[in-house]
Amino acid sequence: MGLGHDRDVAADLAAYTALLEIADNLGLSKVLDAARPFTLAELAAAAGVTEPMVSDFLTALLAAGLVEPGTSPEHFVPCPDMAEHRYQAGYLAWSLNANRPYIDHGAEFLRDAEAAGSLYQRVGRTVAVTSRWIGTKGFYPVVHEEIIGREPQRIVDLGAGAGALLIDLLTAAPTASGLALDISAGACEEAERAARDAGVDDRLQVVNRSIESLADDPSPLFGADVVHTGFVLHDVVNQPELIGRVLRACRESLSEHGCFVAADAVSYANDERERAYSALFTYLHRASMGVRLPSEQAWLALFRAAGYREVTCRPLRTPGTRLFVATV
Numbered sequence: 001m002g003l004g005h006d007r008d009v010a011a012d013l014a015a016y017t018a019l020l021e022i023a024d025n026l027g028l029s030k031v032l033d034a035a036r037p038f039t040l041a042e043l044a045a046a047a048g049v050t051e052p053m054v055s056d057f058l059t060a061l062l063a064a065g066l067v068e069p070g071t072s073p074e075h076f077v078p079c080p081d082m083a084e085h086r087y088q089a090g091y092l093a094w095s096l097n098a099n100r101p102y103i104d105h106g107a108e109f110l111r112d113a114e115a116a117g118s119l120y121q122r123v124g125r126t127v128a129v130t131s132r133w134i135g136t137k138g139f140y141p142v143v144h145e146e147i148i149g150r151e152p153q154r155i156v157d158l159g160a161g162a163g164a165l166l167i168d169l170l171t172a173a174p175t176a177s178g179l180a181l182d183i184s185a186g187a188c189e190e191a192e193r194a195a196r197d198a199g200v201d202d203r204l205q206v207v208n209r210s211i212e213s214l215a216d217d218p219s220p221l222f223g224a225d226v227v228h229t230g231f232v233l234h235d236v237v238n239q240p241e242l243i244g245r246v247l248r249a250c251r252e253s254l255s256e257h258g259c260f261v262a263a264d265a266v267s268y269a270n271d272e273r274e275r276a277y278s279a280l281f282t283y284l285h286r287a288s289m290g291v292r293l294p295s296e297q298a299w300l301a302l303f304r305a306a307g308y309r310e311v312t313c314r315p316l317r318t319p320g321t322r323l324f325v326a327t328v
Contacts, residue, residue, distance in 0.1 A: 027046050257328075
């Protein structure tokens with residue numbers, strides 16, 4: 001006889017998040033996300049340890065339901081809901097782990113955010129990994145569909161990170177070329193490696209520069225059919241003159257029927273579905289990162305002031321986020 005209580009969703013989410021983070025740190029995410037049978041030997045090889053060392057962790061994944069037995073005793077398969085579990089885990093991991101310095105040192109950030117920021121930094125890899133987990137279902141699919149539907153021949157991704165989205169786009173559009181721009185040298189190196197692994201390196205150029213630099217030298221943008229940014233414009237938006245120059249540089253560099261596709265966050269979205277996560281996202285950016293997110297209407301006004309002919313906006317699955325599409 002069981003305890004008779006309903007299943008505790010919060011407990012499940014906590015367990016899934018911890019197990020998936022452990023798996024990622026062990027290098028096992030690619031195995032678990034491949035949606036195909038795998039063996040204990042494959043897990044061990046991916047983690048760089050012996051089979052007995054990873055056996056207990058596999059047992060835990062099986063017991064939690066994240067992994068299921070395969071058709072033969074030596075094979076195992078990720079659960080059918082793995083993508084949804086990873087997406088949901090992304091919110092918890094981003095909120096509590098990626099932003100741990102802001103949580104642990106909240107008072108210091110309130111007193112002097114700049115000084116606290118010099119002492120306590122987020123771990124870039126954790127931010128990138130958890131944001132990607134959220135993005136897999138929260139915004140990437142809609143962005144991918146929007147861009148591919150326009151049949152672009154040249155795509156520029158600003159703040160491209162390790163290039164995952166742009167590589168997916170080039171894979172889906174085999175005649176297109178792309179340029180990935182990012183301020184992180186490490187991310188650019190990873191994007192180059194990932195492009196080679198995906199076989200698109202002959203169509204992908206990687207540029208190690210800041211988005212802000214485009215205001216003075218927009219050459220990486222020239223001839224783009226689509227310019228995309230994903231949650232990076234808000235880092236520039238509190239510099240009104242600079243954000244205007246960057247947006248204008250993008251508009252002036254686009255092809256005749258080109259467009260700017262931007263996924264970003266709005267300030268304190270008050271829809272019931274969005275309000276809690278949006279409140280956390282807005283507060284952390286304002287109090288700890290010195291970023292005042294614009295409202296939806298303020299975002300639209302920025303694009304219009306930069307001379308875009310038409311600007312549309314629609315909510316994304318991730319609470320408090322919007323997709324802006326601005327045409328020339």
